[in-house]
Amino acid sequence: MSYIALSEKDKKEMLKAIGVSSPKKLFDCIPGDIKLNRDLKIPTAMSEPEVMGYFNECAQKNKNSEYISFQGAGAYRHYIPAAVDYLSSRGEFASPYTPYQAEVSQGTLQSIFEFQTLICQLTGMDIANASLYDGASGAAEAVLMAMRINRKSKVLVPKTLHPHYRQVINTYTRNLGISVREIGYDETGRIDTTELEKNLDNNTSAVVCQTPNFFGVIEDLDKISAYAHENKALSIAVLAEASSLGLLKAPGEMGVDIATGEAQSFGIPLSFGGPYLGFMACSKEFVRQFPGRISGETNDIDGNRGFVLTLSTREQHIRRERATSNICTNQALCALRATIFLEILGEQGLREWARQNIQKANYAYDLFKDIRGVKAFFSGEIYNEFVIKTGKKWKEVESEFMRKNIIPGISLERFYPELEHCGLVCVTEVSRKKDIDRFAEILKGILAG
Amino acid sequence: MIRERLIFEISDKGKNGFRFPKLDVPENKSLNDRIPMRDSIKDFPQVSEVEVVRHFTRLSQTNYCVDKGIYPLGSCTMKYNPKINERIAQIENFITSHPFADPEMSQGNLEVLKTLEDVLREVTGMDAFTFQPAAGAQGELVGMMLIRACMEERGDPRKFVLIPDSAHGTNPSSAHICGYKVKEIKSNDSGTIDLDDLSNNMDKDVAAIMITNPNTLGVFENQIKEASEIVHSKGGLVYMDGANMNALMGICRPGDMGVDAIHLNLHKTFSTPHGGGGPGAGPVGVKKILEPYLPVPRVKNKDDQYFIDEDCPKSIGRVHSFYGNFLVAVKALAYILSLGPEGLREVSETAVLNSNYIRKSLEKEYHLKYKTPTLHECVFSDKYQKQYGVSNIDIAKRLIDLGVHPPTMSFPLIVHGALMTEPTETESKADLDSFIEAMKQIAEEAREDSGILKSAPHNSYVRRLDETAAARNPKLRWEP
Amino acid sequence: MYPENFRYTKDHEWVKIEGDTASVGITDFAQSQLGDVVFVELPEIGEELKSHQTLGVVESVKAVSDIYSPISGEVTEVNEGLNDVPEILNQDPHSKGWIIKLKIKDKSELDELMSASEYEKYLEGLKDEE
Numbered sequence A: 001m002s003y004i005a006l007s008e009k010d011k012k013e014m015l016k017a018i019g020v021s022s023p024k025k026l027f028d029c030i031p032g033d034i035k036l037n038r039d040l041k042i043p044t045a046m047s048e049p050e051v052m053g054y055f056n057e058c059a060q061k062n063k064n065s066e067y068i069s070f071q072g073a074g075a076y077r078h079y080i081p082a083a084v085d086y087l088s089s090r091g092e093f094a095s096p097y098t099p100y101q102a103e104v105s106q107g108t109l110q111s112i113f114e115f116q117t118l119i120c121q122l123t124g125m126d127i128a129n130a131s132l133y134d135g136a137s138g139a140a141e142a143v144l145m146a147m148r149i150n151r152k153s154k155v156l157v158p159k160t161l162h163p164h165y166r167q168v169i170n171t172y173t174r175n176l177g178i179s180v181r182e183i184g185y186d187e188t189g190r191i192d193t194t195e196l197e198k199n200l201d202n203n204t205s206a207v208v209c210q211t212p213n214f215f216g217v218i219e220d221l222d223k224i225s226a227y228a229h230e231n232k233a234l235s236i237a238v239l240a241e242a243s244s245l246g247l248l249k250a251p252g253e254m255g256v257d258i259a260t261g262e263a264q265s266f267g268i269p270l271s272f273g274g275p276y277l278g279f280m281a282c283s284k285e286f287v288r289q290f291p292g293r294i295s296g297e298t299n300d301i302d303g304n305r306g307f308v309l310t311l312s313t314r315e316q317h318i319r320r321e322r323a324t325s326n327i328c329t330n331q332a333l334c335a336l337r338a339t340i341f342l343e344i345l346g347e348q349g350l351r352e353w354a355r356q357n358i359q360k361a362n363y364a365y366d367l368f369k370d371i372r373g374v375k376a377f378f379s380g381e382i383y384n385e386f387v388i389k390t391g392k393k394w395k396e397v398e399s400e401f402m403r404k405n406i407i408p409g410i411s412l413e414r415f416y417p418e419l420e421h422c423g424l425v426c427v428t429e430v431s432r433k434k435d436i437d438r439f440a441e442i443l444k445g446i447l448a449g
Numbered sequence B: 001m002i003r004e005r006l007i008f009e010i011s012d013k014g015k016n017g018f019r020f021p022k023l024d025v026p027e028n029k030s031l032n033d034r035i036p037m038r039d040s041i042k043d044f045p046q047v048s049e050v051e052v053v054r055h056f057t058r059l060s061q062t063n064y065c066v067d068k069g070i071y072p073l074g075s076c077t078m079k080y081n082p083k084i085n086e087r088i089a090q091i092e093n094f095i096t097s098h099p100f101a102d103p104e105m106s107q108g109n110l111e112v113l114k115t116l117e118d119v120l121r122e123v124t125g126m127d128a129f130t131f132q133p134a135a136g137a138q139g140e141l142v143g144m145m146l147i148r149a150c151m152e153e154r155g156d157p158r159k160f161v162l163i164p165d166s167a168h169g170t171n172p173s174s175a176h177i178c179g180y181k182v183k184e185i186k187s188n189d190s191g192t193i194d195l196d197d198l199s200n201n202m203d204k205d206v207a208a209i210m211i212t213n214p215n216t217l218g219v220f221e222n223q224i225k226e227a228s229e230i231v232h233s234k235g236g237l238v239y240m241d242g243a244n245m246n247a248l249m250g251i252c253r254p255g256d257m258g259v260d261a262i263h264l265n266l267h268k269t270f271s272t273p274h275g276g277g278g279p280g281a282g283p284v285g286v287k288k289i290l291e292p293y294l295p296v297p298r299v300k301n302k303d304d305q306y307f308i309d310e311d312c313p314k315s316i317g318r319v320h321s322f323y324g325n326f327l328v329a330v331k332a333l334a335y336i337l338s339l340g341p342e343g344l345r346e347v348s349e350t351a352v353l354n355s356n357y358i359r360k361s362l363e364k365e366y367h368l369k370y371k372t373p374t375l376h377e378c379v380f381s382d383k384y385q386k387q388y389g390v391s392n393i394d395i396a397k398r399l400i401d402l403g404v405h406p407p408t409m410s411f412p413l414i415v416h417g418a419l420m421t422e423p424t425e426t427e428s429k430a431d432l433d434s435f436i437e438a439m440k441q442i443a444e445e446a447r448e449d450s451g452i453l454k455s456a457p458h459n460s461y462v463r464r465l466d467e468t469a470a471a472r473n474p475k476l477r478w479e480p
Numbered sequence C: 001m002y003p004e005n006f007r008y009t010k011d012h013e014w015v016k017i018e019g020d021t022a023s024v025g026i027t028d029f030a031q032s033q034l035g036d037v038v039f040v041e042l043p044e045i046g047e048e049l050k051s052h053q054t055l056g057v058v059e060s061v062k063a064v065s066d067i068y069s070p071i072s073g074e075v076t077e078v079n080e081g082l083n084d085v086p087e088i089l090n091q092d093p094h095s096k097g098w099i100i101k102l103k104i105k106d107k108s109e110l111d112e113l114m115s116a117s118e119y120e121k122y123l124e125g126l127k128d129e130e
Helices: A008-018 A023-027 A048-060 A082-088 A106-123 A135-150 A163-176 A193-199 A221-230 A242-246 A284-289 A316-322 A332-369 A394-403 A433-448 B049-060 B083-088 B107-124 B136-154 B170-177 B195-201 B224-233 B242-247 B288-293 B326-362 B392-401 B429-448 B450-454 B467-472 C028-034 C107-112 C116-129
Strands: A154-158 A179-183 A204-210 A234-239 A258-262 A278-282 A295-299 A305-309 A374-376 A385-390 A422-426 B128-130 B160-164 B181-185 B206-212 B237-241 B261-263 B284-286 B298-302 B305-309 B378-381 B418-421 C006-008 C013-018 C021-026 C037-041 C054-060 C064-068 C073-078 C100-104
Touching (some): A023 B326, A048 B083, A048 B107, A048 B326, A082 A332, A082 B049, A106 A278, A106 B049, A135 A163, A135 A204, A135 A278, A135 A284, A154 A163, A163 B136, A332 A374, A332 B049, A394 A422, A394 A433, B107 B128, B107 B298, B107 B326, B136 B170, B136 B206, B136 B237, B136 B284, B136 B288, B181 B195, B195 B224, B326 B429, B392 B418, B392 B429, C006 C116
Parallel strands (some): A154 A179, A204 A234, A234 A258, B160 B206, B206 B237, B237 B261
Antiparallel strands (some): C006 C013, C054 C064, C073 C100
């Protein structure tokens, strides 16, 4: 395939205008000993039907469509309304650049402004940015932001925060002289508040808390925020399952200073992990330390309302070494999908959606825990994920399920060696009652044998 | 002109129509008592689907975009986004695959990542790639982290990173977040790195140099091998910002120039859509010396079997929740496979041809600070127009009236009043000529009627917006 | 245009001496280069500054600039008004737009700074370089 739009005649005229005999002469500025002087050893060009065929074959090697899955852990299977794909695939949204020339980018800028407002409404916070790469980088950026605000260098991070998010925080903070202290969990599956209190002191910059946490358990953010503030530390809430905002009490109503997380649930398909959609919101007093792009409202010279990227001097392309963060891009098209998704669902849709998640998951939880040999491992209240433990190794349980074309969840032992034989099961609104019932039957069968 | 309101302004109770199926499990009413729930989501929009569709359709029509016309933003490579890549990225088995699926279940996905790594290695001359960075800036950060990790293992991370004065602002910012201080290297009269200044500044306290090639002026750093030598001789490493790779494909390779690490922008060089500001991808390629430090997990293969390797003890760790922006990688691979070796070379040759055509056509009307030959982009300035009181901003705003997106403004910093222009290879001659004609018209208007430039744009959906007010009194969300 | 009784730095700060106290600000040239000021980062009262040390930051819509202290001293006052109305820096940089007041540590440091006529000559030189 070629996407060049020049005819032979065009090229001749252009070369004549430039004053060179061939395009190769334009590379004379490159020293001969650097030039490649051979063809690239990559596959020969494919036509459009061939490249489509190659990828169809490639995709067939994935087996996911053959299974019903109960996997969650930071990536959630939800329904996506048709209008989301339809509108976000418009070339006017997909093909422009970052909206630096505001006069010709109002579509993008106004959509971002609506996204920011929706995130504020959902989280109950004052201001939100135009999005970040994903939940993990959001968590890392929130930690860096807390450090910039209070200049303290210790942060408390729970083991109940998604293991990958914790790893990303470590990667980001390693070179900055920041000490990250992990806090354990108790039998409810929540942060161990005794251990938290013991480790909180005047050097603590922030306390991070994920809710619902990696085990699916809902944390008591009110209490965590109170502990943090008593020690003049900031309270950072991380949400990996944004749909929970449709029903559960908002972080902003629970003393949280920075709310961040993953909004993949808002209309973004699983996509083998990316592109996803990080979001961040905070109290307005922290605006100068807030990372990421922000769209702001203003007027033009005729007095008409318009939107511009604003507070740009926080950003690194201007601040350079003094930048508040490294973020240059957002995930605009993903944020647009989320905006359309939220506006299509509306308040009623959002509540009903979250309600079905919590109801179906609790139905499954109650059903499974009554099976002989199954323990609902944590006693804390859950949203749409929970941990079960059986007498068998999870790998064995999983193999049996796979034979019946079900993926029962995610093994926890790889992240928490102390959680032998435990699995994390996720139930969303797309899980049907008959699938949940079948899960229970199969599990019963495996453990009876 | 009808102004599109905010969705909150057309919202009203009872209008939202989206329905879920009825709950098929028995309802557990006790949950409301056990779990703290919110009352309502204050002022959350309630609108019908038809209103949402019209809202976004009309909003989209106020955007300029590549699908509409030439978008000559220097350093951004706004090339055409092939539509077949969109269709491929929507294949069911790609979009519904869960990142925690076992490798045996995801052989297709892993094949995509490994194949893309292999072709990019050949295109760049590097030894290994990671696809976790979600954007160019994040790729840069990863590149610097790799260098630091390597230096630390040698016993001394060192203190400084050298960066040319023409560099993009993300470069010093990435260095800083890695714990390095920045020292600026001057550009000489040709606009390339001053080797003497580099020699004077390169010592055992410097960990690396961050270069862009071609640099932000569009000029090829023809002494890059010598520069790399100077840095390597004192034990430093060479990082390349690969944003301008569109000029080099099939022509020469960073790996052959002494580069130890490079980031690429899949949304620039490799045609994936910019999306109005993402999602992109910033994969990082390295030479063997830095491979042990790459983010974990790595995708590897043994014959036709692909697997995940998490046993990388020297890795800098993870930088993304999962594998990076996988669907963006799918589109980039589709692009490379569609073009093949000749196609990629033709891309770079035509990108350079198109840019030089524009440069030649406008060099009388617009000042070029550096007379050095340029490749895929060049930087004009507003110097000739300044005498009439016209700045690069005025030129940009008038271009909007003439139906063209302006070039990149006010960057690089070493050119005052810069207009960085990069047409890319996918522009037709007619589109190039329309840009050239528009710029010539503006140059004439500057001489004859500068008022029309200072008050531009006149015909756009909104006119000049008050950015000062937006920054002094930030209004960052809708309030009732 | 540049007050005779001020002293000036190469980074476009001015300092005005009143007994043992000095007022510090940025020059008219600096504010015109920056454009519309949107935010000023001020130091803490009591902070000890060395000559050439960064005392704060000025942000305009499109640029950011460090402000360097012309002389050494202890910060005794900061212009809080700049928090609410940063545009004073553009409107009246040499008077109402003062940024900090310092208790002077070493009067001899003033000798290294430029007089008004020297500063004006310096600006002419910069214009030629353009």
